[in-house]
Amino acid sequence: MAARLAEEWFAICGGCEVTILDIGEPLLDLLEKVQIVHMPVLMDHKLYGQTGEKAEMEIPEAEVGLISGGIRSDEHKLLAQEMRRKCKTLIALGSCACYGGVPALANLCSTEELLTKVYRESVTTDRNGFPHEEIPALTDRVYAVSEVVKIDLMLPGCPTTPEMVAGALNALLEGRPFTLSTKSVCDECPTIREKKATSTLRRRLEGPTFTPGAPLNQMRCLMEQGFLCNGPATRSGCGGSEGTPRCIRAYMPCEGCFGPISEKANPMVDMMGALSTIGLDPKQIPDRAATFNRFSGAGRLRPAPKR
Amino acid sequence: MGLAAEQEFEPIILALACNWCSYTGADLAGISRCQYPANVRIIRVMCSGMVHPNLVIDALTKGADGVVMCGCHPGDCHYQDGNLKAARRAEAITLMLQDFGIEEERFKLAWVSASEGPQFAKLMTEFTDQIKRLGPSPYKS
Secondary structure, eight states: OOEEEEEEEOBSOSHHHHHHHHTOHHHHHHHHHEEEEEOTTTSOOOTTOTTSOOSSOOOOOEEEEEEESBEEEHHHHHHHHHHHHHEEEEEEESHHHHHOBGGGGGGGSOHHHHHHIIIIIOTTSOOOOOOOTTSOOEEEEEEOHHHHSOOSEEEOOTTOOHHHHHHHHHHHHHTOOOOOOOSBHHHHOOSBOOSSOSSSOOOGGGOOOOOTTSOGGGSBOTTTTTOOOOGGGSBOOTTGGGOSOHHHHTTOOOOOTTOOSSTTOOHHHHHHHHHHHTTOOGGGOTTHHHHHTTTBOTTTOOOOOOO | OOHHHHHTOOOOEEEEEETTTHHHHHHHHHHTTOOOOTTEEEEEESOGGGOOHHHHHHHHHTTOSEEEEEEOOTTOOTTSSHHHHHHHHHHHHHHHHHHHTOOGGGEEEEEOOTTOHHHHHHHHHHHHHHHHHHOSOGGGO
8 A cells, every 4th residue: 555645834935835946856755755745835735625524624644744844824834633533654755844044143133123124124025014804923933833833854955855854754664774974064065175265255156166077076175265154063975875965066155054063053153163263253154044045944943122 | 910029020040151160160159158049050161162052042942041151360260261252152142132022131141260159149139130120021921
């Protein structure tokens, strides 16, 4: 019997759902093993029954549940709890579900400030009241799914990698264990490191020095060339079986989309350490909190104290 | 929680005192019967230079309302330049506090020598008053 799969999306762009599609040919084999019972992005399955006849929202029972996106409204919270009740194994898909992702940058300001900016103060907006009819209330901040319900497995990344999604689902279906890397991106980065910066911090558009076509292990570490790279405080694994991190392959510094190396890690402190070790000045970065927590704001970012 | 409870805010203050000067200074304050608030919890470290910024951030995000880092006066360090390292780390800590949304006044670096018992008591009294005025750490709510 095929395993049933339910998927739900919250505060997310939909990129992680595209990643499922990006699995490519192995997806055909995978689809034979699973039966999708609920997936709003793909199929029409109403929460209150097809004609809205049910009094309570309902998600069908499933062996595997995927949740993408962080929790931003009361509706997301209820849906996450319903998913937890109905799914035997619950997987957080993508950095938004795991750590809040880019939407969690909103945690740098209060919900009040956020609404005022968006609906009142923004110059391109007609000054209207806040929307309130027939929409779920916003939560006080963006939460990672794991802050609301218990999560069995996290698949970080923005978006996560097709290889990892397929690997995790296949491992789960075959009863094999699946674990995330506990190394940092730097551990898998082949570039040359001499522990000394050759330049002060530079803007990314200045472009790093490298020989096109030459292997990456002949390029100097991007951070040491002066380009801010979140590699030291970011979990590795984006390179998949190839090993080399995705962004480095494109001669770009790591954005940090795989989130912190462990749940307890503090990317802000780690990155400050990494910067000063090679002689770069963290004061040059205009918005350190957001830069170092671009994908892991849930529970890590908070508004500045009122004076 | 009424008004009375608010008035009775007793901050938790962590003092990281170096083994050679500041902890001995704190000892002297005790031997000399200098009075200072009981809000201060002292942890002895071998050198102020060994206090990783992570420890200060951890303390302030997990229950402490203020952190004082005490070391020997510049030039007096038992390990030659540990306190200068501490001074550089203090700069980084101040930056991190901004990023974490914590008031900079909650952290202080101070030099206390082994003979400065009364000064240690004065420092702790002043710092405790300062934190009492600031109120509880934003991470407590």
